[in-house]
Amino acid sequence: MGRLDDKRAVITGAASGMGRATAELFAAEGAAVALLDAQAEPGVRAAEEIRGRGGVATFRRTDVTDEADMRAAVDEAAAAFGGLDILVNCAGIIGADKPTHEVTEAEWDAVFAVDVKGVFFGTKAAVPHFLAAGGGAIVNYSSIYGIIGNDEFTPYHVAKGAVNMQTKQDAASYGRYGIRVNAVNPSTVLTPLVEGIAAEYPGGLPAYEEMMTAHQSLRRLGRPDDVARAVLFLASDDASWITGVTLPVDGGYTAR
Numbered sequence: 001m002g003r004l005d006d007k008r009a010v011i012t013g014a015a016s017g018m019g020r021a022t023a024e025l026f027a028a029e030g031a032a033v034a035l036l037d038a039q040a041e042p043g044v045r046a047a048e049e050i051r052g053r054g055g056v057a058t059f060r061r062t063d064v065t066d067e068a069d070m071r072a073a074v075d076e077a078a079a080a081f082g083g084l085d086i087l088v089n090c091a092g093i094i095g096a097d098k099p100t101h102e103v104t105e106a107e108w109d110a111v112f113a114v115d116v117k118g119v120f121f122g123t124k125a126a127v128p129h130f131l132a133a134g135g136g137a138i139v140n141y142s143s144i145y146g147i148i149g150n151d152e153f154t155p156y157h158v159a160k161g162a163v164n165m166q167t168k169q170d171a172a173s174y175g176r177y178g179i180r181v182n183a184v185n186p187s188t189v190l191t192p193l194v195e196g197i198a199a200e201y202p203g204g205l206p207a208y209e210e211m212m213t214a215h216q217s218l219r220r221l222g223r224p225d226d227v228a229r230a231v232l233f234l235a236s237d238d239a240s241w242i243t244g245v246t247l248p249v250d251g252g253y254t255a256r
Contacts, residue, residue, distance in 0.1 A: 002030025003236045008081035010074055012036045012064050012122055013091030015043035017191035018141065021224030022088055022231050027055030029232060031086065034077030036062040036070075038091075064091045064118030067125075074125035084129040086235045089119040089163075090141040095155045108155050115159040119166055123181075127174065135178030137235045140167050141227075142183040144250050160185075164246045171244030180243040182234040187250035188212045189222035217252025 009026050013019035015037035023033045027050045035050075035057060037043040043059040050057035058080060062073040078084040095111035096103055119140055130136030145153070146160030164183055171181040188194060198208035213219045230249045233239055248254045 003232060003238065005030035007031040007085040008083055009086035009088065010034045010036060010077045010084065010126065011088040011090060012118065015039040015046055017193065018189060018224045018227050019090035020046050021228040022090060023057065024050060025225065025228045025232055027057055032056035032081045035059045036073050038063055064121060065113040067121045070121040071125040078129045083133055084126060085133065085136055087122055087126040087138045088231060088235065089122045091118050092141060094153055097153050100154050103155055111155040111159050115156065116162045119163055123170060127179065130179045131177055138170065138181040139231045139234045140183040142185045142246060144185050144187045144248055144254055147185055147246065147248065147254055167246055168244050175243055182243060182245045182247065184227055184230050185246055185248045185250065186222055186227045187216065187253040189224060189227060191224060213251065215253060215256055217255055220251065222249065222251060
C-alpha cells in the first residue's frame with residue numbers, strides 16, 4: 001500500500017526540480033497527480049515518465065500568475081480525477097539579487113506574482129473542491145529565507161515570508177472544514193538551477209557545497225527527494241493532526 005493511495009493531487013512547478021520530485025514520489029505512493037507548470041516540454045516528459053512507471057499523471061501548461069488559468073487547471077484536474085484531495089504550491093522564482101533600495105517595482109512584482117499570488121490563486125482554486133469533499137491538504141513550498149534574513153535576494157525573502165504567513169492564516173481559517181495547510185522551508189537544494197550554479201563555481205560542486213553548508217549542522221546540500229519526502233508526510237494522513245506548520249527542511253541551518 002502507498003501512503004497516498006486513492007488521493008488526487010495538483011502540483012504546481014512540477015516540470016523540474018523539487019516539484020517534479022514531489023510529483024514522482026506522490027505517484028509512486030499511489031496518488032493521481034496533475035502536474036502544472038509554465039514549461040511545457042519538460043512537464044509533458046515528466047508526466048509521460050510517471051505514466052511509464054505505472055502511475056497516473058496529467059500535465060497542463062499553466063500560468064500560476066493568471067487566476068483564471070489557475071482555476072481552470074485545478075478544475076480540470078478535479079474533473080479528470082473525480083475530485084481533489086491535495087494541493088502542492090511549488091512554483092516559484094528567485095528574482096533580482098538586490099537590497100530594497102535598488103529593487104525596481106517591476107522586479108518586486110515579478111517575484112510576488114509567482115511566489116505569492118501563485119500560492120494565493122492555487123489555494124483559492126482548490127479550496128472549493130476541498131469544501132465539497134469535507135477536507136483536504138495544502139502544502140506550500142517556502143524557504144528558510146521566509147524565516148531568517150540575509151543580505152541577498154530581498155524580494156524573494158519577503159515573498160517567502162508572505163507564503164509562511166499565508167500558510168498560518170489559511171490553516172487557522174480552514175481547519176474547521178478539515179482542510180490542513182502547512183509549508184516546507186528548504187535551504188539550498190540541488191535542483192537543476194543550483195547544479196548549474198555549482199558547476200560554474202571555482203572548484204565545482206564540492207567547493208560550492210562546502211561553502212553553502214558552512215553554517216549547516218549536516219554538511220551537505222539537500223536533494224529534491226529530501227524535501228519531497230517532507231511534503232509527502234505533510235500531505236498524507238500521517239499528518240492528520242498537523243496544520244499551520246512552517247517546517248524547516250534545511251540540514252539544521254536554522255538550528256544554529
